[in-house]
Amino acid sequence: MLSRVAENLYWMTRYMERAENTARLINATSQVLLDLPRGASFGWDVLIQVVGLDELFREHYSAYDEISVMRFLISDARNPSSILSCIHNARENSRTLREILPRTAWERINALYLFINANATLAIERARRYDILEGVIERRQSVVGLLADCMSHDVGFQFIRIGRFLERADMTTRIVDINAAVLAPRQQVPDDPAMALLWMGVLKSLNAYQMYRRHASVHVRSGEVVNFLLKDEYFPRTVRYCLDELEACVAELPHNGPPLKLLRIAQRRVAGMRVDGLTPAQRHEYLDAVQADLARVHAEIAAEYFYFHEQDSAARQIAATG
């Protein structure tokens, strides 16, 4: 597999995963807001914080109102992480991968792009937002399913999975981190019904609510939710699960010593974390460290597998000796 191709596969899925996660986050948040009692609402700025684009947002917008935030996250081409930008980028990446991917995969990615390109601005208003973003999620999932069922599970497939799980783990840590920070001050009031609703929203934004209820607890309490989202072994969007998957993918790659080592550091950090009794500040520090671990894993994978094609002289030397 060409280094360039491996890199494109990786980024194609990272972009698609990011688009889907953002769509999910927006839909879950919009739903929660409908349920909250007046005055218990949090601001739309939380969404901007979750995706970590506060600075870019303020460059282009003056207020964190719903329409501005939605435009920025869904259809704004100036935001490289907007749903439209992500899917556009994924499509451009996959264009160079047509000979690697099953043919229908390109068609579906292209169809996804055509869909969001036609509908992105319509999704800014609440009326059609839910359906359009569900449409994004559904189309993206059909690509994931197609690749799982119709593409050889070879090295290229591992890069697809690595992109997906790195992006997903990153998103989950962000969602937990930001929401914990935002919600923390409210926890002074015991049994605040709004609190349960908000944490429910967090779970829903990761499609985790139902599984949490079945496997973790019938009560939605902050400590238990955080614990579940970070450490559950079986739910496919938890940090733990993503790291385990990443380990399995990297194990399939050649010369994988350095990235595996970094992955294990991240795994140990998550396993060793004691959620109960942490102050919000300590928890934030912990999650920050996990995010830094993920960034290092990315950098190592890039150095090990992607950048070879930029080191021409080194390559020629190897060719001479090999």
Added chain:
Amino acid sequence: MNALMNLNDYPLAGFYDELIDSDHRPRPAARQLFDYLSRFTPAELHERRAAVDAAIMTMGITFTIYSDGSNIDRAWPFDIIPRVMAASEWRRVDAGLRQRLMALNLFINDLYNEQKIVKDGVFPLEVLAGSKNFRAQCKGITPRFGVWAHICGTDLVRDKDGTIYVLEDNLRVPSGVSYMLENRMLMKRLFPELFEQCEILPVDDYATRLHETLAALAPQENERPVIAVLTPGIYNSAYFEHSYLAQQLGAVLVEGPDLVVGADDVVYMKSIDGLRPIDVIYRRIDDDFLDPEAFRPDSALGVPGLMRAWRRGKVAIANAPGAGVADDKVVYTFVPKIIKYYLDEDPILPNVPSYLCMHDQERDYVLANLDKLVVKPANESGGYGMLIGPRATVQEREQFRQQILADPRNYMAQPTLSLSTAPTLVEKGLAPRHLDLRPFVLQSEKMYVTTGGLTRVAMREGSLVVNSSQGGGSKDTWIVEERR
């Protein structure tokens, strides 16, 4: 019979129509098609066309056009009325194409080696000397099977009297075959019933044959030689085709920077697992950009040392560097003689009568008749740099007069052909549009000709320009066994 299919209203304009005869009846090979089409109302037909357009968008069948530095991805313009030819006629064309490519390859190999054809006075030295595509770096080399042009796209046109002429041979990096395959796929998707009723010969073995052609070139006996398609990258107008062919061939799609030539002169690709050797390169970039060490030093698209690897037989390149010497509109005029010289056969397919500006008498004729002729420079492609006399302004003709006088070797002229037409779906129903045909011919150990080829059609009324970069579209091309 509905309004759309009332062929009496079909405006035959004095050209040869591929599907409809001069009595406004379908030609024999097209009868089944019209039987079928007569069941549609115009609205239904337009509905199908809208469905085709949607499918083209989803399938992402596009080509790229450059304008002002940015590029636009355009959907491939496709007409749903196929162009139909009788298998009996096609067999003669097929034989003519084989004959032509075989002779051209003998010619190229001769030019780079003994140059017998020049010594025997059949091909003038001055034409060779003036050839921009003759590559001195290729002298003394005989590639495997003596074949230089492994993939050839030959443009055919039909004149008013029904004669099929060869308009040009594209021996460098001919494109369009993916559209031929996609067109068929679209038609099968949209009109499955048609394929049950008509005996349409299949086209989809092209990828298999191309693979055979390329694999046979591998330097070492290798069960599964590694084949790479070398593309200039995503901004090239034919990128869609490059990736499409790589996919169909099971080949690696590479860009210049993905490859490196080692001190052992082997070509390697940079993979996640280190360097892996490449056996055959199907290159889709021009000679000039292939190897900055041998050709243009400023090329960032190529691979330094590639020519060295090729000359030492470490890698096969298709088409071979230098094959373009026979893809020259002046050399073209000699092809009938070339066929006679190497094969001792008369050409099965005629050339369009041509005038060479390097000959005084012919040049005088050309200059006196610029308003009637089409003038072509030797080395342009894609319909660029041509003068279409009858449509040109006085200034344009004057400009060409100067250019011809300055460099007569570089120009040839042909009478303006009355290109044949075929019914094409337009707003009001069916109307004739001009078209040509580009079959693809393969040669290495064996030869192969596509069944039919890519039909390109000038979508604008009266236009003769079929190039996709200039508003042309395409049609599915059917070779049909006529029922007895």
